[in-house]
Amino acid sequence: MIERANARLVRILDQLETPAAAWSHLARAFLLALVFLLAPLSHAVHPATRTLVILHTNDTHAHTLPDGRGVGGYAAISGYLKGVKAQRSDVLVLDAGDMITGTPVSTLYEGMPVFDILNTLPIDCAVLGNHEFDHGWQKIAGFRRLARFPILCANVFSPTGELLGDAPTFFTTVNGIRIGVIGVTAPDLYAITATRGHQGLTVQDQVVAVRRHLPDVRQRADLVIVLSHCGVGQDLRLAREVPDIDVIVGGHSHTQLDQPELVGKTIVVQAKCYSEYVGRLDLVVDVPGRRVAEYGGRLVRMDGRIGPPDPTTAAVVEKYERDLRRTLDAVVGRTDAALDKAALVRAFEAIFAQKYDADFGHYQPGGNRATLSPGRITKRNVYEMLPFDNAMVVVEVTAEQLATLFNKQAPEGKRGPFRVATVDFYADRMVESGRLAEEQVTRYPAQARAVVLEHVQRTGGLAP
Numbered sequence: 001m002i003e004r005a006n007a008r009l010v011r012i013l014d015q016l017e018t019p020a021a022a023w024s025h026l027a028r029a030f031l032l033a034l035v036f037l038l039a040p041l042s043h044a045v046h047p048a049t050r051t052l053v054i055l056h057t058n059d060t061h062a063h064t065l066p067d068g069r070g071v072g073g074y075a076a077i078s079g080y081l082k083g084v085k086a087q088r089s090d091v092l093v094l095d096a097g098d099m100i101t102g103t104p105v106s107t108l109y110e111g112m113p114v115f116d117i118l119n120t121l122p123i124d125c126a127v128l129g130n131h132e133f134d135h136g137w138q139k140i141a142g143f144r145r146l147a148r149f150p151i152l153c154a155n156v157f158s159p160t161g162e163l164l165g166d167a168p169t170f171f172t173t174v175n176g177i178r179i180g181v182i183g184v185t186a187p188d189l190y191a192i193t194a195t196r197g198h199q200g201l202t203v204q205d206q207v208v209a210v211r212r213h214l215p216d217v218r219q220r221a222d223l224v225i226v227l228s229h230c231g232v233g234q235d236l237r238l239a240r241e242v243p244d245i246d247v248i249v250g251g252h253s254h255t256q257l258d259q260p261e262l263v264g265k266t267i268v269v270q271a272k273c274y275s276e277y278v279g280r281l282d283l284v285v286d287v288p289g290r291r292v293a294e295y296g297g298r299l300v301r302m303d304g305r306i307g308p309p310d311p312t313t314a315a316v317v318e319k320y321e322r323d324l325r326r327t328l329d330a331v332v333g334r335t336d337a338a339l340d341k342a343a344l345v346r347a348f349e350a351i352f353a354q355k356y357d358a359d360f361g362h363y364q365p366g367g368n369r370a371t372l373s374p375g376r377i378t379k380r381n382v383y384e385m386l387p388f389d390n391a392m393v394v395v396e397v398t399a400e401q402l403a404t405l406f407n408k409q410a411p412e413g414k415r416g417p418f419r420v421a422t423v424d425f426y427a428d429r430m431v432e433s434g435r436l437a438e439e440q441v442t443r444y445p446a447q448a449r450a451v452v453l454e455h456v457q458r459t460g461g462l463a464p
């Protein structure tokens with residue numbers, strides 16, 4: 001009972017971090033004293049239960065710096081993680097994947113700086129997200145060599161049958177709790193990465209992979225965690241189909257789970273994206289019973305209230321930003337009007353069609369990750385608008401395919417074939433699903449970003 005009261009008090013104390021809590025300093029001091037008084041007692045009464053704090057991030061997508069509101073960034077996360085770890089010895093830090101892709105520093109240097117920066121954070125282990133495959137799956141070996149924490153993956157195999165991560169599972173002991181972690185990656189890797197990201201790989205359903213490793217992990221661990229880059233819908237399915245998992249720390253769907261989801265006994269958590277939040281799951285584990293006795297979870301926003309950013313992390317972030325600034329702050333053109341995503345997509349389509357002498361250009365709003373304000377256009381703006389390394393293709397299609405594949409109407413009286421200039425990412429999907437033949441695709445080495453950049457530099461701007 002005292003252990004439970006103790007855990008509750010710790011949670012109440014945690015809530016004091018939020019400014020909304022109107023506790024006086026006196027009340028806080030009193031409660032703290034109570035916790036310290038009860039702590040030694042609780043171990044004497046209930047040596048079987050032990051506390052664990054899981055701190056988790058996902059889909060940080062190379063958002064190394066705070067956003068426009070001053071929220072997030074790896075130095076803020078690092079400061080928070082190190083602050084919690086300085087205060088207590090029962091902390092486990094996990095990252096659920098998609099560490100790279102989303103900002104110029106990642107795109108320009110093909111993901112490597114992100115792992116250099118993450119090495120300054122006290123991460124226990126991570127899992128491969130689908131975006132870790134963006135620069136070709138062979139590049140993952142380089143990430144693994146650089147990262148000082150293990151990167152798990154139990155369900156993606158190379159053409160020669162080796163697992164792509166450092167290991168399928170990870171074992172550690174924290175505060176006397178033996179912990180086993182199984183890492184799984186998005187099962188729809190083929191559908192959501194460019195060809196170089198998945199060619200020749202075998203991707204296994206995560207439920208199959210977890211079932212294969214679970215007996216061994218359950219035997220060796222008091223607490224079983226699945227670190228999943230499969231999305232919250234898949235995580236809930238996994239919890240239903242494999243009921244013997246204690247915790248699923250998730251990513252991929254960018255879901256803001258302010259409170260954990262509970263499926264049977266399985267606790268499912270996820271902490272949105274872009275380094276805005278760190279998820280915090282407080283557990284009381286019944287060690288001999290090998291079960292979670294109590295839990296409480298929430299998301300901690302990485303704003304000014306969580307304490308100072310970590311200077312070591314900030315220095316590594318700044319090192320890469322300095323390099324980038326020299327390259328990317330060059331002004332390449334200007335726009336008189338604000339351009340939203342729809343306007344930019346129209347502009348890109350016109351540029352592609354013109355460049356490749358095609359009847360149509362095609363681009364999708366999902367491939368565009370930024371908008372433009374009136375004024376100067378820098379190289380950085382172009383990288384932010386087009387963060388993905390997609391190469392240009394021209395596809396020759398019938399009038400019917402033009403409508404079904406590209407949602408465009410053939411001009412009156414014209415029968416085709418029609419030439420559509422687009423990027424390999426879309427064409428590859430169509431070829432793989434049998435909706436387009438490879439013979440219909442002509443591939444060009446130029447990246448879509450380079451084509452847009454060249455157009456802006458040549459014409460002085462972007463017009464919708």
Ligand SMILES: [Zn+2]
Pocket residue numbers: 098129130131186229251252253
């Ligand atoms: Zn993902």
